[in-house]
Amino acid sequence: MRTPLPDGLIVVAKADCPTCRLVEPLLAELAQAGPLTVYVQDSTDYATHLEGTQFDETLEYSWRLGTEFVPTLIRVANGKEIARTYGWHKDEWRAITGLGASLGQTLEPALPDMRPGCGSKTLEPGIAERLELAFGDFKLQSRHIDISGADDAIEACYERGWSDGLPVVPPTPLRVLRMLKGTRRAAHEIVGLMPPDLLPCTVEKVAINAVMAGCKPEYMPVLLAALEAALDEDFGLHGLICTTMFGSPMIMVNGPIAKAIGMNSGGNALGQGNRANATIGRALQLIIRNVGGGRPGEIDRATLGNPGKYSFCFAEAEHSDWLPLAQERGIAAGRSAVTVFPGEGVQGIIDQKSRDPESLVRSFALSLRAVDHAKLAMAGDAVLVVSPEHSRVFIEAGWSKQRLREELEHLLLTPGKDLLVGVGGIAEGIHERFKDKLVPKFRPGGLLIIRAGGTAGLFSAVIAGWAASGPIGSSPVTREVTL
C-alpha cells in the first residue's frame, strides 16, 4: 500500500451489479455511523450523494484491496484491515458495520438474508496483468526498447534482427507478463548460459522469445524443459549451433502434457498447422538466435541447414503396447518429458507391401543405412518415426519397441570390408582398421524409436542426427516437464 487504508468502512461496488444496487440504500446508514469510503469500479452513477464515494476508474484501489467480488465490505482500524465480507450476507454486514439489527430495518421490502455478488472488474480477462504491471511491485528486468518512432512493431522487430525470417509477435511488457504466468519459476531465475555467446538466459528472456514465437503461456513448462535439455552438457548445443552440418534441436514430447496443451502426434505430426508444435520449436530457435547469438552467416555456419531450424517439435502417439520414448529413457510412467535430438530433415520410408514384421524390419534397416551416407557407420544417431499402420504390423505380431530395435541393430551389422574408403569406387567410407570386423550402423543407444503420424499410411520416417553424435558431439537428452 502506498498510502495507509482509510479507517472505518470501505465498500467496493459496481453500478451494474444488482447486489451492489441492493445494498446501495444502506450506505447512508453506514456513513452516518462512521467514516465510509465507497470505491465504484464502473461508473460515477452509484452512491453519488455520499461524500466518501470515489469512481475507481483506473481500478487501482480495487486492485490494491485485492477485491475479487463486489460488493466487498471491509472494516479498517488503525490502517489495518480487520474484517471483510463480500456479496450480501445480512448477518456479516450487521456484524462488520457494527449496526446490528438496525441495519436496513426501515427498508421496504425487507432485504433477503443473502445474495451473492458479481465478479470484480479487476479480474476480468486481460485486466489483471494490466493492473499488476501498472500498480504491482513486480518489474520486468529486460531492457525496454522504445519503438514509438516506428510505424509497425513487427517491422521494428525485423529491423533489430530478432526474427527467424517470419513475423514475430512484438514482445510488449503485457504479453511477456502473461507468458510468465505460464510457469511458477521466477522471472529472474537463470535457466543456463546460452551458447554460442554463453550469456545468461533468464526465465524472462525465455518468456520474451516465447511471446515472439507465438506460444501460449501454458506451453512454458515444455519450452523450459526443452531448453534445459538442450543446455545439458551431453547435448553439446554449442557445437550443434555452429556446425556446418544440418542438425538443430528437435523436440519430442511424451506424457499427459502433450494432450493438455493440444500438441499434434497424429496426422502431419512432423508438419505445419499445430500451434503448440510450431511455436515451442520456434521459441527454442529464437532463444538460440536472440539470447545465444546463434545466427546463420555469423556463428551458425551451416552449409545447407534444414527447414526444422524454423521449428521442429512433435509429440509421440503413445500406444499401450509400446513403451513411450521418455519411459525407455528413464522417465516414470504417467509423467511428461521432452527429449531433444540434433535432427536433420525427414526421410520417408514407403513400404506398402510388408504385412509381417520380418519383412518390414528389413525395409526399415535398409532405409536407415542412408543416414549420413550408406558407407558411413557409428557416426550420426537417428530417430525412426514409426507410423500407426506400420507399428500395428509389429504390435500385432507381439514385437515390442525394444525387440524392433534389437532386430534392426542385428540387421544393420555390416562386414567392414564393404564400407571401406574406396570400396565401390567411392572415396567416402570407414577406416581400413574395420576391414575384418562386423560394423554396427549406429553407436550403442544411437537409434531412437518413436511412434507418430496419422492412422492412414504405410509410411514411416528416418530423422538423421548430427554426424558428430555421442560424447564427441551430441547425445539425445531427456528431461521431465515440471509444472
Next chain:
Amino acid sequence: MNETILLDPTAENAPAQRARLPRPDTLHNKVVGLLDISKPRGNIFLDRIEEQLTALGIEVKRYSKPTFTRPAPTELKQRMAAEVDLLVEGLAD
C-alpha cells in the same frame, strides 16, 4: 495494445540503439556513389563533388531516384549497396 515499448529478447550485450557505421579513415580504394534525389539543380552540386573526387583518383558512380517525393526503389537501393562503399546523397535544394 500499446506496442511502443518492447522488451529486449537478446542477452543485451549490444547497444539498444544501432550505432552508425564508422566513417572511413580514407577514401583510398573506395568507390563513392552520388545519389541525385531528382530535385532541381541537385546535379550541379553532385557534378562538382564528382569532379573533385575524380581529381583525387577516387572512383565515382552516379545514381538518381525517379522522384524526390518517394523513397528510392528497392532495386536501386540494392544496386547501390552492392556497387559502392560510400554514398553521398543531397537531401534538399
